[in-house]
Amino acid sequence: MKKLILLLVAISIFSCKVKQENQQVKSDVNITITADEVKETVSFLASNDQMGRDTGSEGLEASASYIENQFKQFDVKPYYDTYRDNFKVQDMDTYNVIGFLEGSDAKLKNEIIIIGAHYDHIGTKAKMVELDSIANGANDNAAGTSSVLAMARYFAAKKTNKRSLMFVLFSAEEMGLLGSKHLANRLKTENANLYTVVNMEMIGVPFQDRDYVAFVTGYGKSNMAEAINGYVGSKLLGESEIAKQYNLFKASDNYPFYEVFKMPSHTISSCDLSNYDFYHHVHDEIDKLDYDHMANLINQLIPGIEKMSNTPTKEIQMNNE
Template sequence: MKHLLSLLGFVFLLIACKSTTVVMNNDDPSQNIIPSPSKNDVIMTSASNSNNTKTITSFELRETVEFLASDELKGRNTGSEGIEQAALFIENNFKFSNLKPYFETYRDSFKVGEKHAYNLVGFLEGQDKKLKDEVIIIGAHYDHIGYGKVVENDSIANGANDNAAGTSAVLALAKYFTETKTNGRSLMFVLFSAEEMGLLGSKHLAAKLKTEDIDLYTMLNFEMIGVPFTDRDYIAFVTGYELSNMGEKINEYAGTKLVGLSKIAQQYQLFRASDNYPFYEAFNLPSQTISSCDLSNYDYYHHVYDEADQLDYNHMASLVNQMIPVIEKISQTETKEIKLHEE
């Protein structure tokens, strides 16, 4: 889906709803923020989240993906002009959500050869005096590969499912929790760069936080959540399912079978393939990825057709909203209930 068309549609929607929210500004990406949904937007909720009036809409997830996966950002390759625009967009959304930077700024900088790269790190202090020193990381990578194999004169690998989708979830969750403040433990929201180059951003941050000796409880990573399964009895899978009780606890906290084990993910060793893994290595704690795509239900991995119009935003909103009470519960339990299985 071309960004210009989505922009025009968005402006029309704002006019129709007489909205005063900010629209996408292609001339200055740092001014882009997620618009507030109107009462007509699709809202997917879960029974577990029924006590909260605030929910995450398919509309806000879609708008994030359409910006990040637009042709203007040219595939968000690390060190490129496109990923700089994506970083400005993320920073501005963190600011709009009143999320504080964890470091002096949101940028956690590192080098990839001669290229400058940076993770974006925001922090929400816990609301429980006894638990606030313990940290939960909620992450996703916002980079992609830039260009791919040319198909029908198109060479931009837009990276909608991989991983503008996961990025949209993290931004929406950051906004949700800064507004509701229903977190007992502290939440660190991280968008990683250079994942496609070998998890370089997450390796950098994991090592950095390890030297700070933070009290990390667990790391939840969102990766490729843009398409649903049609042949499973769960909505998403947890990588490394057998390594910890995270999957069991997620289902317990959600009150439904939200996640399960993907044998295909095991076959492809997806546990080692995303930004959860460096935290597992550095801290020896449950650090796992939540995904609804194990490469069996989407044909456009690292493909120029991985565009915003391929994704199912109702599915995404449903999954993210069902994760809200899970994250709340993870942050509020008196003890750290999610644990690695003993070998």
């Protein structure tokens, strides 16, 4: 019996050691987001087959299934019983798609960072342009969706997040931010402990005349941009005067969370409508995007999200305006 107990203890110690070594390998592995990776996602979502991913359409259903399969491949778990957060739009059934990575810290894992983007678009246009009626929505917002999936793959492999990460692909954004409004209210009812929201929108093209790579909507409402720049050691994020002019802070899925939770909630974008001519246009197609730029932005942003998820205190704070 004594020998058996010693053997079990030895097995337990060995198992713990292997587990620790595996965790170490996970955190040390080098992962780089590639242009080909983000292009593959955009190419599926923005293909003619998806017919513009309108809410309630077969194209949106196919896109949701694609996102679910990506989460499964990455070993990102559902937040609810399934990946789909169902809600109604008029008489249509639709759904946000949500993946979840629990944080590694016993205390900090109770705080959730949402990394989101909308995966729907506007479907087809009544007026054809050069015999084309499909609004493919490559930049708006297959591009943002690709960044969320890329970050989900990264963090699922690295397992370096102490806070929990919720990866949300919103539906019905184009119908008035309906998916994010639904989820914000649902999470509020469930007393979810949200830390912040980082929403990704139209990152498919670069700026040519800015001293930053992307802008943050509602720049002055919190210190998020300043904090992320400090985390990554460069001026990655800046303020767009054009975005302020168009009030883009209220135009994407960050805004319902800001309203409901009164916390830092922003959209990161590299397109403020001044550097892309195909917003809600049938020519918003796969070949119009700069995938090297997209991969570069995501790779620079990831260390900022990583640091945000690991600080012992809440460093992202609202500003007094």
